[in-house]
Amino acid sequence: MLTDLRFALRQLRQSPGFTLTAVLTLALGIGATTAIFTLVHQVLLKSLPVTKPEELYRIGDKVHCCMWGGFTQWEEFSLFNYELYKHFRDHTPAFADLAAMQEGASSMGVRRAGTQQPAEAGMGQFVSGNYFRTFGIGAWAGRVLTDSDDREGAPPVAMMTYHAWQTKYGSDPSVIGATFEINSKPFTVVGIAPPGFFGAELNTYGVPDFWMPLSKEPYLKGISSLLKEPNLNWLDIIGRVRQGTDPKGLEAQLRLELREWQMSHLADMNPQEKEFLPKQVLHLTAGGAGVTAMRQQYHDSLVLLMIAAGCVLLIACANLANLLLARGMANRQQTSVRLALGASRMRMVRKALVESMLLGILGGATGLVIAYAGTSMMLRLVVTNTAVHVPIEASPSLPVLLFALGVSLVTGVCFGVAPAWVSSHAEPLDAMRGANRSVAGATSLPQKALVVTQAALSVVLVSAAAMLTHSLRNMKDGNFGFETKDRYIAWIDPMEAGYQENELENLFERMKDRLQRIPGVRSVGLVQWAPMSGDNWNASIRIEGKAEPHKSDNYVANSVRMMPGFFDTIGNRIIMGRPITEEDTASSRHVAVINEAFAKKFFKGENPLGQHFGEMEMKHAGDYEVVGVAADARYVPWDMLNPIEPLFFKPEAQTIRWDTSAAINGEMRSHSLGNIVLWAPGNPPGLETQVRRALAEINPNLSINDLKSYDEALSVDFAQQGLIAKLTSLFGGLALVLAAVGLYGVTAYGVEQRTNEIGIRMALGADRLSVVKMVMRGAFLQVGIGLAIGIPAAIGAGHAMASQLFYVKPWNPLILISATLLLGLAALIAAVVPSQRAASVEPMEALRNE
Known part of the structure; x- marks a missing residue:
């Protein structure tokens, strides 16, 4: 074999043109396939870097962001409230530990106490006190969060990720024990998580910089807290099962526990929830990969790309096979001489296969360079917000290296076996005749x-x-139903600067007034979620004068809260009535503007102006008076194949009075407007700098998380x-x-x-x-x-x-x-x-x- 290997190296060295062509052809095929596999491995196949991930199970299967209201859920129950989490934890002994975590992570303003620097945007996540124990994770430095940290009245503490500690704070050991202001509230950092542990969820919006106990959610969120609301679901649950546990039996038990809990809240359910209750489903799924948000988002795309890269590799192999076949035929007379001198056919096949596998390995080694560059390029396309950390590395890991080696060897055999077999079947007598003669x-x-x-x-x-x-x-x-030319969109979170909901209206008025004074800015619109900006709220609708809808009626519409001037700023036409104006104040009648889809669905064949509707309960069916109809505009970047959904717009200044804590909570949280849209024709120079300076004049802690032209924002929506x-x-x-x-x-x-x-x-x-x-x-x-x-x-x-x-x-x-x-x-x-x-x-x- 060593002799054959040396001979193959000599042959390849003597044919540099052939060798270079073969290696580059293979490198392109193997490099493309390995680049895609790098993402496939990290997104679809990789388990969490935790102790014995095979023992982890998640309650639920679907991934929902980021909050789901009600006591029932469509398709299956996958997002949970704190009360239900405790019910599972206390009544399911099959779990050695059962941890809960906030679905996703929230943007937060973070500043080290005692410094004069403005707060920086960071990501934070609330977790149960047994979170790190459930995953078998210790601290890199300091200690992890414990059950004692997750109790009411405990001092506010947090744990920092290794990545944030390294990149934002220069691995400063004094960080441990230091106080950080998170949304202007002091937290003591008690430990640093180990390198590589990013939490239990992988998504493109970034992983947490800090973990905080669930019990501190009311401390940080104030009156918009979700912790004690039994019909506001915002937690994912993952547990470690005891040895010998039957997952199917455990799933059946969890379904019974869910039904018991739901029946305990039967009196709190609305008619639609009671009607939907018998169809509730809950699944227990493998949790070794955590909450697979990115896996669900990119699964179909990565599989498609893997197939495409595999086709390229097959074509490359076919090319190499053709090259080797031509080479073998050209050397047929030489092969005949070797056979005439006593070489066995198997030896000739082996010699050819050694050469082809050597080419495969050389192509694979070169392909790794292409794979690294290709993966880096793909990550830049997928992760468009460089301010957040997504723990996917372009550098090849051991599984990727083994994959590349395996592909190299397999391709070497695939494109080499047929040429080797054909060329080895030359006859010794051909050496004495015109071996290269051919006709047909x-x-x-x-x-x-x-x-x-x-x-x-x-x-x-x-x-x-x-x-x-x-x-x-x-x-x-x-x-899309709105204008993007000369429009810019900024993402903000006033809660990061420590504002409470009752302070927001005045803040937004000041922001709007100050931003409109920037040279070149024609108008400013503040809105809860701007069109195609990434999220939306929805609610069950009730129409005044019409009967209570059944669950099959799908009386659901999206909602957006805004400041006056938004429609003009975004270029969303009002086709009937009027937009929301400065006259729509807290003391005036409650009004709403609806879109065409809303009018067609709920007021079909009627004049919608002057009609009344409300949310959730029939007693609120007269809360809003329709004063205008806006042209349909697409507000969410998903479900692009589906028609535009019903949508209604509410004034920031007006608040509905509710009589349940969950409804009050939702109403208050809806007043936090997260987007600023600016209409600034002519691309004014230094616009972002001027916008940041204008907000800093109002409050130094009031920062912009991101600012893009609207066309750039849409390109992010279509990045995948x-x-x-x-x-x-x-x-x-x-x-x-x-x-x-x-x-x-x-x-x-x-x-x-x-x-x-x-x-x-x-x-x-x-x-x-x-x-x-x-x-x-x-x-x-x-x-x-x-x-x-x-x-x-x-x-x-x-x-x-x-x-x-x-x-x-x-x-x-x-x-x-x-x-x-x-x-x-x-x-x-x-x-x-x-x-x-x-x-x-x-x-x-x-x-x-x-």
């Missing part, structure tokens, strides 16, 4: 089959890329679709080039092998045009067969990725014709040179060689 080219059948495969795969990839690109263009060019379209287009282009190279190689090799035959044909009267036609016909026959296989496969691929397509049909004839023409053009370019070479053969020279 029957020996090139394996090569032609590989070209057909390449052509078919290329059509599939090019069609998929065209469909995804067209889908992305449809999304971006769609009519853009990533898929760009990478699939890249893979499609690469596949097309590789297929053209493969066709060129096979055609050129065929011309070389048939030089004598072509000379005889021309000596017998064939003209040069007929020779060109003969060569071109052979090339396009292979492409035609590939198209016959590839077009139905492309349509099937379109159906398989239908969920990724926005108003694009899998059988779109324009896309299929374009893919066919592209492949035909590539085939024409690839076949032109060999056909011209064939036509230039001199008959007498060919006969003299014969």
